[in-house]
Amino acid sequence: MEKAIVCIDMDPIVLSQLEQLALEDFGSDYVVETAEKPSEAIAVIQTLEAIGISTAVLITGFYMPEYNGLHFIEEVNQINSKAKVILLTRKMDLVSAEDIINSVKIFKLIKTNYKRDEIVQVIKDACYSFNQELELERLYMKLKESENEKKLILESISEGLVFIDREYNILWTNERIRQEFNNKYDKCYEKLYGRSRPCPDCETMGIYNGAAGYTTEKTFDNDKFKLVKYYPVQDSSDNILGILMSLTDITGKKKVEKMNSVLLEVAKLVNSSDAIIQLYEEIFEIISRELSANYMCVAGKDYDNVYIEYINGKDKLLSIKGLKDKDHQHVIELMNSLMHQVQEDDKNNYIITDKENEVEIVIGYNDKIMIFIFDTTDMSVEYLFTFIRALSDQIKIGVTKIESIKKITYLAHHDSLTGLYNRDFFMKTVNGKIFTQRERDNEEKKYSLAVLDLNFFKEVNDTYGHVFGDEVLFTVAGRILKSLRHGDIVARIGGDEFAILIQQISKTEVSKILTRVQELIAEPIKIGKSSVVIGSSIGLVYEVSKYQSSELALKDADIAMYEAKKNKSGVGAFKFYEKEIEEKLENQRIIENSLKNASINQEFSVRYQPIISLIDYEVVGFEAFIRWENNDGIYHDPSDFLPIAEDSGHMEDIGLFVLQQVSLAMDVLSSHHTYNDCFVSINLSSKQLFSNQQIDQIKVLGLDKKKIQIEVTEKTLFDNFDKANKNLEKLQKMGIKVHLDDFGTGYSSLSYLNTTEINDVKIDRTFVKQLPQSINCTKVVNVILSVAKGLGMTVTAEGVEDKEQFDFLRSVNCDFAQGYYISKPLTLNEVIVFQNNQFLKG
Structure with missing residues (x-):
């Protein structure tokens, strides 16, 4: 066959x-x-x-x-x-x-x-x-042909064979059965199972009742498992003469199944455990129950001293360094002798000691060893070792998972450079304190929030390099911690900016703490052969409970810190957030309240400033600007009200108004022969760029088909780069070009710029206004042009105010320009009648 x-x-x-x-x-x-x-x-x-x-x-x-x-x-x-x-x-x-x-x-x-x-x-x-x-089946067929051939053939089969009659009498056995069951019993239940009567529900009864055959697993007195198969033996008239039993040893298979069952239980435990010692304890419980383990020990090496992570013995659980207990002294000696022998190499990472009454198995992994001690009465050393190798793999997985989770949790709450809490964790903590104080009205546990910024840190970074700067930040973090009391919390919330939550006492005591912080920071910092002295500015809000959120409290502390930064001399200064600053906030609140009715009263309007090509002087597009003049004739500067609108949640409504007005303007411009190929660029704030609703509104208004372009500032882009870039990709897929506004003002990262969906960069007016007299500004402009064009981007100069600036930008091959030299921002009607100044061509 x-x-x-x-x-x-x-x-x-x-x-x-x-x-x-x-x-x-x-x-x-x-x-x-x-x-x-x-x-x-x-x-x-x-x-x-x-x-x-x-x-x-x-x-x-x-x-x-x-x-x-x-x-x-x-x-x-x-x-x-x-x-x-x-x-x-x-x-x-x-x-x-x-x-x-x-x-x-x-x-x-x-x-x-x-x-x-x-x-x-x-x-x-x-x-x-x-x-x-196949052979067994073939032999079974032979049984029908010749009784003599049957005996001769069946003797040679490796499985045990027993032929019995209806009364359970053994009529014949092969050599395998005679060797393994060396007794004089004649009944199969006596000889094979050591029973005095037939087994309940004996499988042979089913065969006599018409079953073709039967297979089952049986346990025998010698702790062996056998697969027992029952075959009916019939004469030529199909009368049952007896039953042939085939017994195959499956002890090894059952042990493997038991091992797999234990490993499955351990695997579930590995997935659920969140503490290493707990994992060791529970694993020991399993192997002591299932495999009669007497001892389990996990140990490592710390310089030249052995340390015990976990020991579980017959009488106690110990978890101490430098163990001296007399009952476990042999384990200490064993570890000392084996520590250098157990290697990470897969071929040499175990040692087995087989004694008269117990087995010691040592497994190595990473920089640790595991020792297991078993009784040898019920299973072989080889089987124990196979199991322990598999178990050690599971332990490695479990320990690695727990350590990874701890590391991830730590990194989620801590700053990687200084080890202090990070901004996110700090803000959540402050919010919790605010909520607790309000709910419990706890006068004894009030908190003040301070923001600390290092003075002249940028200069230190520029002079000594970022590695040196990181060392300075690490040292400062340690000094701040040293200056505070138990219960105070400090975090690094920005580059060289720290926040401190001070468990409140009096203003005088808080001032003393801040003075101590600043004095300690101002002590010379020695790194390598260099030494620097650095001061700090601190802004403080007293009683955070009066704020709605940690962000608002931090904002006011930040305002106070910038007030303090006006005095950067010596150790620096600190300033409480007080009423004079509050007056400024009151003005902001007035503007915020006025914003609520500005849209309803139709107080907003849009102006369009022409953008021209520096090659042929043709108008290529316009930048849309929001304007606000209330019904009393009061003009509000965009630089005043737009930040307030952003913080107060009015920016989306203003943004929608601008989008709608630009949509209408594009319809007018597209029908005008002079401007039918021109674009209109719209500025998007952070909240607008991060708002899916605003992005979707562009498509709803059909602006993606009307040559609209979008402008975002460097700050907007790099404050949350991943989220911003994701929405910029959406805009690009709509066919909308993106301008990077205020380029060169300090937020840029060339690595980010290279991976961002940007088509055009706009040189900030702070550089343009000093051209061509300022050598530094000239260099900056040339660098921006080189970088942008190297990345395939066009460049627009904004804030062009005179002919000298205009001519310089032309001479360095800047692509586009806008500014009052060309035109102020215009109403839509003024745009229609606007004539490009002819003298520009002269």
């Missing part, structure tokens, strides 16, 4: 490797077939069966492109129930693993990162098992 090996895998490379392996080692005795999909494999197996070739071994993966591996194996078993299935798996969930482990249809479960010799041996074992079953 011809036999086949069938390989299935959806990965052509893996499939080719399996085919080559099978052909090289089994091609002379077996037909080798392959398939990429389950449906193809089913067709191949059916075709083989049709031409008389039986599938002996099926090598397949668990995750299939059409359905999972178990369903596929069930279909194969319907065609050929004798095929031995080798299941390859990369990784799978616990439920799937339990399904496979509990399935009797799987001959072997093996990971895909197998070694060649390993899978060849598994295939050999599968072929052997298949051939044995």
Whole structure:
């Protein structure tokens, strides 16, 4: 009878490797077939069966492109129930693993990162098992032909064979049974199971009642497991003469199943544990229960001293460094002797000591070792070691996961440079304090919030470099911590900016604390051969509970800090946020309240400033500017009311108004022969750029089809680069060009600029107004032009006020310009009648 090996895998490379392996080692005795999909494999197996070739071994993966591996194996078993299935798996969930482990249809479960010799041996074992079953079936057929041949053949079978009659009398056994069950009993239940009467619900009764055969697993007195199969033996008239029992030792398989069951339990534990010592304790409980472990120890090395992370013995749990307990002294000695012997190398990372009454297994991983001590009464050293190797892998996974989570949690709350809390954690803490004070009205626990900024830190960075600057920040952080009391909280919230939450006492005491902080910071900082003295400016809000949120409190402290920064001499100054600053806020509140009615009263309007080409002087577009003049004729400067609108939530309404007005203006301009190819650029604030509603409104108004362009400032872009860039990509996909406004004012990062969806950069007016007299401004402008054009961007100069500036920008090949020299911002009606100054061409 011809036999086949069938390989299935959806990965052509893996499939080719399996085919080559099978052909090289089994091609002379077996037909080798392959398939990429389950449906193809089913067709191949059916075709083989049709031409008389039986599938002996099926090598397949668990995750299939059409359905999972178990369903596929069930279909194969319907065609050929004798095929031995080798299941390859990369990784799978616990439920799937339990399904496979509990399935009797799987001959072997093996990971895909197998070694060649390993899978060849598994295939050999599968072929052997298949051939044995064929042989047993063939011999069973022989029983009907010749009683003498039966005895001669059955003696040579490796499995134990027992032939019994209806009364359980043993009529015949082969040599294997006679050697293993060396007693004089004549009844099968006495000889095999040591029972005085037949087993309840004996399987033989089913066969006498018409069953074709039966297979079950039995436990024997010598702690062995056997697979017992029952076959009816019939005469030519189909009368049952007796029952042939086949006993196959499956003790090894059951031990593996037990090991897998324990490892599954450990895997679940690994996924749920959040503390390393707890993980060790619970793992020890499992292996002591399932495998009679007496001892488990995890230890490492700290310089030349052994330290114990975890010890669990028969009498106590200890977790101390430099253990001296007499009961565990042999473990200390063992660790001292083995620490240098256990290596990370996979080939030499274990030591086994097999004593008369116990086994010591030492496994190494990373810079640690694990010691396990077992009784040797109920399982072999080899089995224990196999289990411990697998268990140690699980422990590594668990410890790595716990350490990673701790690291992630730490990084989520702390600044990576200084180790202080970060801004996010600090603000959440302040919000919690505000809420607690309000809810409990706790007079004893009130807090003040201070913002500290280093004076002249930029100069230090520029002079000594960023590495030196980082060392300064680290030193300052330590000095701030040293100056504070228990209960005070400090965080790094920006480059050289720190925030301090001070558990409140009197203003005098708070002042003393801040003075101590500033004096300690101002002491010379020595790094390498260099020494610097740096001062600080501090702004403080007294009693954060009066604020609605931490952001508002921080904002006021920031305002006070900038007031303090007016005096940067010496150690620096600190300033409380007080009424004179509050007056400024009152003015902001008046503007905020006026903003509420400005839209309703139609007090806003839009002006359009022409942008011209410096090549041919033609108008190429306009920049839209918001203007606000209330019904009393009071004009509000955009630089005053736009920041307030941004903070108070009015910016989206103003932005929508501008979008609507520009949409109408574009309709007018597109029908005008002079401006039908011109664009209009609109400034988007941070909240507008980060608002999906505002971005969607551009599309709703059809502005994506009306040559609209968008301007964003460097601050808007780089304050939240990832979020800003994501929405800029949306705009680019609409076909909308993006201008980077105020370029060169201090927020730029060339690495970001290179990965940002920017079409044009606008040189800030602070540089333009000093051209061409200022050498520094001239250099800055030339650098901006070089960088932008190198990245394929155009350049627009804004704030061009005179002919000298205009001519200079032309001479350095700036692309576009705008400013009062060309035109002030115009109403739409003024735009229509606007004539480009002819003298520009002269």
